[in-house]
Amino acid sequence: MLKTVFAAFVFVVAAHAQAADVYKIDTKASTVAWKGTKKVGDSHNGGISVKEGQVTVDKGQLTGGSVVVDMTTITNEDVKDAGYNKKLVGHLSTEDFFNAGKFPTSTFKITSVAPSKNKGEVLVKGDFTMIGGTHPIEFPAKVTVDKGVATGEAVVKIDRTKWGLKYGSGNFFKELAGDKIINDEFELTLKLVAKK
Known part of the structure; x- marks a missing residue:
């Protein structure tokens, strides 16, 4: 009798453990766009390629996952002059910013997914690793x-100074003029x- 109960318990635990499905990120269909702004004046925007990742889905709901982006693929879209565009992208890859040579990837790992205050959204929390540091972030x-495909859209605001990225920050360099901040x-x- 005890063996039968134990076997049933193991079966239930195993069945529950297998309930979550793993979906692989489709790197060609996925995009990450970035936008940086100055206190006064212009802004810049571009893209970063998704390198790899996966998400877990349990009973049709997102429950976890991780995404890796390739920081060596940073592009700029708003600067039309080829020379300045190359200079800007090169600067973003240096130690002043993302130091892509030393830290070629950034990773976001989901720690929890909960209902959001906004209808049709969830609140995603996780750990974001960038330029060698890891800090928690959250966003709706x-x-x-649907039919073996999981899609997610979000706008994430990152305070770069938490990762030690202080270049051009008016909070750390008080002498900077407004158009330089x-x-x-x-x-x-x-x-x-992501696809199953």
Whole structure:
């Protein structure tokens, strides 16, 4: 009798453990767009390629996952002059910013997904690793799961100074003129597609 109960318990535990499905990120269908702004004046925007990742789905709901982006693929879209565009992208890859040579990837790992105050959205929390540091972030996201495809869209605001990225920050360099101050927050617009 005891063996039968134990066997049934193991079966239930195993069945529950297998309930979550793993969806692989479609790197070609997924995009990460960035936008940085100055306190006074212009802004810049571009993209970063998704390298790899996966999400877990349990009973049609997102429950976890991780996404890796390739920081060596940073592009700029708003600067039309080829020479200045190359200079800007090169600068973003240096130690002043993302130090892509030393830290070629950034990773976001989901720690929890909960209902959001906004209808049709969930609140995603996780750990974001960038330029060698890891800090928690959270953001609302629209997530759909249908016929073996999971899609997620979100706008994520990152305070770069938490990762030690202080270049051009008016909070750390008081002598900077207004048009030289780069806002501490930058935006990442995520459009991710994952397939079972």
